[in-house]
Structures are given as C-alpha cells and as structure tokens.
Amino acid sequence: MDKAVQRKSSAGWLLGFNNLFVKEIREWLEVRRWLVQTIVWLFIVNGLLAMILFVLPNVASAGGETAIQDPVSDGVIGFFGLGGLAFSIGIIILAQGEIVGEKLNGTAEWVLSKPVARSAFFLSKLAANAIGALVVMLLFQSVIAYGILTAADAGRVTLLNFLAGLEMLALHLCFYLSLTLMMGVLAKSREMVLGVSLGVLLVGLLLRNFIGTLTLVTPWMLPDLAGLAALGETAPLPILLPVVSTAIWTLIFIAVGLWRFEKLEF
C-alpha cells in the first residue's frame, strides 16, 4: 500500500474546517452522549405529549369534567412550546464551554498554532453543534412525537404542517446556539456565557406578553407559532416577521462571533 502522505496546500477562511468538524461531530456521535440526550428529551418532551394525549383525558373523564377539550391540539402546542424551551436550554448548556472553555484551558491556542483559519474554528463548532442538536434533540424526538400523534389521531396533523412547525423550532434552536457561541467569544467565563444566553431565553418568556409588537422582532414567540403552524391554524401574529428577524439575529450573532474571534489574542 502506498503510504506517502502529501502536504496540504489549501488556504482560505475554511482552512482546517474538515478536521475540526470531524473532531466536534465525533463528540455528538459518542453512544453515551446521544443515548443520554435521547432518553432525557424523550421523557421531558414526548413524555408530556403522551400524557396530554393518553393520560390527562382519561383522568379528567373520571372526575366527570374534562379540562382538555382537544388533546391533539393541546399536545402539539405543548410539544412545540416545551420543546422550544427545553431544547434551547439544552443547547445553551451543551455549547456554553465550546469556545470560552477552549480559550481558558489553552486548547484553542494550541489548535490555532496549527494551519487553521480562525473562522474555520468558530464555524466547525457552529456546524457540528447545530447538526448534533438538530438531529439528536429535534429530529429524533419529532419522529417519535409524530408517531405518537398519528397513533392518537391519524391524519389530524399533516406531515407538511408538522415540518413547517419543526423548521421554526430548528431556527429557534440555532438562534440560541449562535448566541451561546458568540458569547463564548466575547466573554471571559462560562458563567457569563451561561448567564447571558439563559437570561435572553428566560427574560423573553417573561416579557413576551408585555412588549406588544416588539415580540415580532424576537424569537420568543416562535415555539408558539410553530405549534400553530403544525396544526395548520392561522396565527394571530404575522408568522414571517419573527421567522425572518430570528434568522437575521442568528446571522448577526454568527458574524459578530467570527469578527471578534479573528481579533482575539491568546
């Protein structure tokens, strides 16, 4: 077998990306990691959905009154609402140390002493965590959720509508991932990254009912809108504006993260 290796002659803003990305995505592919993630989210998100669809209606009927008039509708709203919150908290916790941790423990300095573009370092973290989170958190759980919904009431939630809702939830997840990575570049401690990222998420939950149309330029209504989209119902708010503005915020966070990472000193 020919063992001769060749020196890489490539250059540019993605130099080193493949190697970095493979290392990052391998962490997501570790059996323990994806298994734990799958089980945790299965209990939290699909557990709630199953309870709304199969348990609560029976409990209510036994008492003579039912608080759940439309289990499928409540289940879908619950899945997307809780999923939006829980997956975002999950990605913030998982990604909080991705950049700031490597800055603090010296591994970023080591990697960047090799022929690696700084943009490739940042983008490899973004791409691997986005793919990992979207597949392990969102896709796995959504397949299970759609199966449960179909078992409860086949044909009530169309696949197309469900996918439309999922797209919004995916965007919501990417917003918090890009925010967390950008904060990893800007901040000097994990606590700061965690505080700001979780703060944006939780403050949004509190404020979204009090800031009127301003919510349209935030991602805070997206999980609710995703639920309505999945049900094929008309939203009380224009759906496009929060989607576009969340996408713009996400791109801004990525751009700021890339720009500041180029200027970092080690």
Next chain:
Amino acid sequence: MEPTHQTETVIRTEGLSKNFGEIEALKSLNLNVPEHSITGFLGPNGAGKSTTIRLLLGLNRPTAGTGNIFGCDIVEDSVEIRKRVGYLAQQPHFYDEMTAREILDYTARFFFTGPEAGIKARVMEMLALVNLEDKADRRIGGFSGGERQRLGIAQAQINEPELLILDEPAAALDPMGRLDVLHIMEQLRERATIFYSTHILDDVQRVSDRVVILNQGRLISQGPIEELLAGSDGTVFRLQTTGKIERARQRVTNQPWVSSVNINAVNGLTEWRVGVSEELAARSQLLRLILEDETVEVLEFGREKYQLEEIFMKLVSGENDG
C-alpha cells in the same frame, strides 16, 4: 510579501513591540535567527519571551513593528508560516479525553492528506521519537507533566517543520527527560532551525549555537554563543602551570601583542590570565614562550571562556541597575 524558501535568516523582526494596556511587554525587538541554528532565547520571568513567540505565531498582534518568518509576514501570512513551523507551548494543553495517538492523528491531519496508513505511520514515528509508544492509547488526562511535554514535542515535530519554536521545552522534565529533549534537538539540527526559550542555562550552553537575551521586554544581547562566552574584556588566554615562572613571565610581558598579565598562585599551581591584542599571535607563540623554560610545565591552556550563567547574570543585572 512573496514567501521565500531560500532565505538565510529564518526569523527577522524589526522594532517588534507589544503593549498590554499600559504595560510594554516587548519593546522594539530586532531579532535575527539564521537557518539551521539552535537559538536559545533567554530572559528572566516576564522578560517577554512567550509574548515574542506568540507574536511570531500570529496568536498575538504586534502593537508596532514588523516580523517575518521564511520571508512571510507574521500578521498577513500567519497561516502560511504555521504550515512550516512546529510549536510547543510553555504549558501544552491538549484535549484530555483524547489519547496520545488521537492527538497526534488530529494534529497530522492539519498538515497532511493522503492514505490512512501514511498518517498512522507518521503518528507511530512520532510516538517512537518521544518514547510514548506504550502509552499511545491512554487518555491524556492521566498523563504526567513529563509525558505531556514529550507529547508536545511529538506534535510539534509531526509536520517535519523547517522551524521549531519551543517555549520552555524542558521545564517540566526530570534530568533524564531533559537529556532526551536535548538529544532530540541535536538530532533535528540538520533538518530544522530551532528557536527555544528556557531558564536552564546549562542546556543552552550544551546545545545552542546562538543566544538571544531579553530583559524587561528589551533585547540586551544576541549572537553566536562563542562570542558571548568569550566575554567583553577583549581576548584573554588562561593557563595553569607548575614550576618557576619568573623568566617565562618576563618573556610574555615583553611581547608587543600582550596587553596584561595577571598571575595567581593557587594550591601550588600558577594560574595565568594573559590579555592579548592579537589573538593569532597569542595562539601561535604564547605557549612556546612559556615552555622555553624547561622547569615550567603547562597543565591547561586555552582562551578564556565564561560560563553562560556569569554572562547572563552580568548582562541582566547590568541592565536592571542601569
């Protein structure tokens, strides 16, 4: 700037400076490191050695001045430079959950492409170089400081660099480990230029052919180690003799190329320090002049050399006093 592959000076800086806020970490450094030299980079803690190394690798940006390696600008062409350089940090940090083999494989893939077998062979070669074959599949989290340092040398060498930059390569090693590192550096002399910072002056004297001394961010000396060790007192020859020396002393003192003769008696021996203005004349005639007297025996003869430690302390304390 167009990179050049046939430069005789590998590292060159002009007025290279770095401030961290109000602190001037590096003050207008003019550095020259020739090809295939082993250059010891000396200075007390906080002298600016690691800052200089980080500037050379593009990990920090200069406040003023310029620098180039292989003719490539350290700011504009940093990636091209890093393709041809191997670097070991003062305290090397790797991913603790990875094994030594995985770290070297990961590092190799930044530089090389090609068959898996080729990458694996390169990794094995490096593990053998630093004697870590039996620990290849252990997680780095459990490595001792010395093992980590040896892995650091392996990853720095994996791309067969033309320039090795080592920041305190022997700091965490025991005496045997230190000797191994010096041996590796000597082995690599033919293939690469080595620029390394250290506090261990004995090591510098043993393997380096050039020395750069930095103090408080300022360059205070650089050049061939032989020149530095010869001292700044002019050329002095040292002898140790037995027997009666009066006539020999008279003959030596009368030579026009002799500027001073200092003699001390120590334990029945006579120690001479002869200052000369013409080294060639001294080399060819001094010993003969003394041996003309058959009662005199010469036990030692040679040009006066200082220990690096003496020179270093003299330069650094002189700079601090000044």
